[in-house]
Amino acid sequence: MLLKLGVDISRLRKEIRIILPVIENLFDEEGIGEPVITSTYEGDHGVGSLHYQNLAIDFRSWSLNTLNIAKRLREKIGNDYDVVVEIDNIHVEYDPD
Numbered sequence: 865m866l867l868k869l870g871v872d873i874s875r876l877r878k879e880i881r882i883i884l885p886v887i888e889n890l891f892d893e894e895g896i897g898e899p900v901i902t903s904t905y906e907g908d909h910g911v912g913s914l915h916y917q918n919l920a921i922d923f924r925s926w927s928l929n930t931l932n933i934a935k936r937l938r939e940k941i942g943n944d945y946d947v948v949v950e951i952d953n954i955h956v957e958y959d960p961d
Contacts, residue, residue: 879958920957
């Protein structure tokens with residue numbers, strides 16, 4: 865897994881850390897290279913964003929079929945996580961409610 869310059873994963877809570885290998889394995893299965901984490905807590909996010917609670921990440925790949933990856937990721941990580949396709953990345957947050 866790669867990190868965009870300036871991205872810090874050291875503060876991520878366990879609930880998000882445990883899905884990082886799942887994302888990597890999914891990319892391997894799809895043969896689409898390495899995922900790139902583009903955002904954790906840094907940057908500008910909406911009010912109440914789980915990024916600021918270290919419970920969300922954004923990631924991308926240049927060779928990404930985002931709808932398929934998002935669907936498969938939802939299946940693998942379950943209902944406690946929201947997986948949202950955004951304009952230039954996929955957003956994943958731990959939100960069991």
